[in-house]
Amino acid sequence: MSPNEGPKTLRNVAERAGVSVATVSRVLSGSYPVTRHTRQRVLRAVEELDYVANSHARALRGQATESVAFVVNDVRGPSFALVAHGAEEEAARRGRLCLICTTQGHAERELAVVRTMRAQRAGAVILVGGVMDDERYRRRLAEVARSLEASGSRLVLCGRPPIGDGVPATVIEYDNEAGAHAAVSHLLARGHRRIVFVGADPLGTTTATARLAGYRRALHEHGGDADERLVIESDFERDTAHDRIVGSIRGGLAFTAVFAVTDSAAAGALTALNDCGLRVPEDVSLVGYDDVAPATDLRPRLTTVHVPYEELGRAAVRLPLGLREGTISAADQHLVLGTHLVVRESTAPPPPPARS
């Protein structure tokens, strides 16, 4: 009805209630003594004008709760979605807003995004996921961490190793290497000897490197070293893994088990095996990594390494905010969460050696 032009301000409310802006502010903050009569008049004016305080002005004055910025490669990835959920949940619990940005894996864009977040005076800037383990990039990141710290913000690395001593950053990791070790040990215990690792990354993404290291350690502890022909390069995507596995089988590679670097890659591997007439787990056992959506949709359901992604997200908010509030010490800003193997139906003992 009324031609309400633009948002209302404290002044509008004050005029309507016939008091000063200071009084309105005091009524709304609630922490100052105000006469019952005045309070009611103000509250009615607020109601009638449908007033909502401008959070930018409030932030400027230093009173608003800072937001939390969440920088992710791609929201569509199931593991990213889990981390985002955990982070958002924890942020909401504390009354913080959650900003989200995607980088599509571009380091340049990541730096640009962090700059924007610094302008926003976000309480924490959370970088999620593994990256190229590149020396130059690490140096730039260390610089970013210091910039953020100087701006009163905090850099959080989530699911990614620390960048160095003396760099002010909170780090939430999970034990990638141990998870891979457990997965491969499981296959070894069941009697497998020729175990393919699909997902070796020549570019050296931290996640892929750590999982491959776990694979190698398990084999090494078991007495043999890896046959390098069994280590197959691939990214984390299903189609790539599919094509690489098909190619390897066509090339005559012999194996009885596949350990895939991610569940997505495992999904691709499963299709590839089936395409080549191999059954899982009767002919070939299959293990994935992440324990995300595909794992229970596949048939057979996938044996995989569970990663506590939601807890990762929660910790990525809890730790830096706790540091600001003084409830969590600087020494506790590095957290390593455990992983564990979930055994489902995609693993079995190897078939007896064919005799033809």
Add this chain to the structure above:
Amino acid sequence: MSPNEGPKTLRNVAERAGVSVATVSRVLSGSYPVTRHTRQRVLRAVEELDYVANSHARALRGQATESVAFVVNDVRGPSFALVAHGAEEEAARRGRLCLICTTQGHAERELAVVRTMRAQRAGAVILVGGVMDDERYRRRLAEVARSLEASGSRLVLCGRPPIGDGVPATVIEYDNEAGAHAAVSHLLARGHRRIVFVGADPLGTTTATARLAGYRRALHEHGGDADERLVIESDFERDTAHDRIVGSIRGGLAFTAVFAVTDSAAAGALTALNDCGLRVPEDVSLVGYDDVAPATDLRPRLTTVHVPYEELGRAAVRLPLGLREGTISAADQHLVLGTHLVVRESTAPPPPPARS
């Protein structure tokens, strides 16, 4: 090295460069004439102090680009993730920040979140997903729409029907009913007659209602009406659908095809059918809805209705911002995107009638 306490301000830069704050601002905005010499001095000071403008102060002055708020039930849902990705992409393309909030389906929390977004002066507030089709809720939402409009913001309903004429809101829908109609028509054309619909919602979620309506219309156009025993109540989740299907089969329900309200429900239905010794598609055909991650992970791969979720997200940002910029008219603030059936391997003609 230097004990840089707190973030830098324009004044710090101005002092270091030996000019006024106005000059610094002008150099940074770039739209005013400044001497080459002065500009260089200012830029060097900015560089040295690692200055980043406070976006709250900028927003207060009315100069900052508004952010886009994205309110979603649960980021983990694959369709929500797709919409979020589309929206974030479009927002980033326009240099807007993306705020994200989850409501866990609570109407109360949704309203609280919208209030926060109003305080943030977000350019658009995007509500994603279907809701209970409740008259009281719709009235409150209409009120919210008007409040937002008065605050200079815009309510966007994404994947949800309009709430009424005269309510200032942008609506991005997709044709739920037509998609369901296409899916069921496909089954009918293949010769199926007894087609189960799993996912009828007694609470009347808009999405479920529309999909059920498409199911009914297809049957009706084909000459027969639905056998109400074939319409099975369930929510959108896989486990619920699984249990309901198992229960129905145990109860002696006879059918040759299942149309599930979502791909997740279809995943549950597939497991249920397999558990009962029924093969897909030889014994029973199966169709899902959404065309999200599970659809291609399942075996057989799922025939399903494709929904352009990413485009939905992009439009949810494009339309309201276009309205503000004057490039998209108020008449074009209601968009209905098409859906189409994707035929994969989960559908086949029904088996010949058993004669035992």
Add this chain to the structure above:
DNA sequence: CGACGTAGAGAAATCCTTTTCTGCCGTCAC
């Protein structure tokens, strides 16, 4: 040589809220 015009830079107002700092008035005690 003087006057006018213009470019470049500083001073100050503005955006909206919070928070001191003041000031008023009423009450209580001496």
Add this chain to the structure above:
DNA sequence: GTGACGGCAGAAAAGGATTTCTCTACGTCG
């Protein structure tokens, strides 16, 4: 009856950036 004190509310400053207004100085033209 007067002085002191306390409670409540208004005035004003602060917070950081933008923008209008204003002023100075220089260059050019008559």
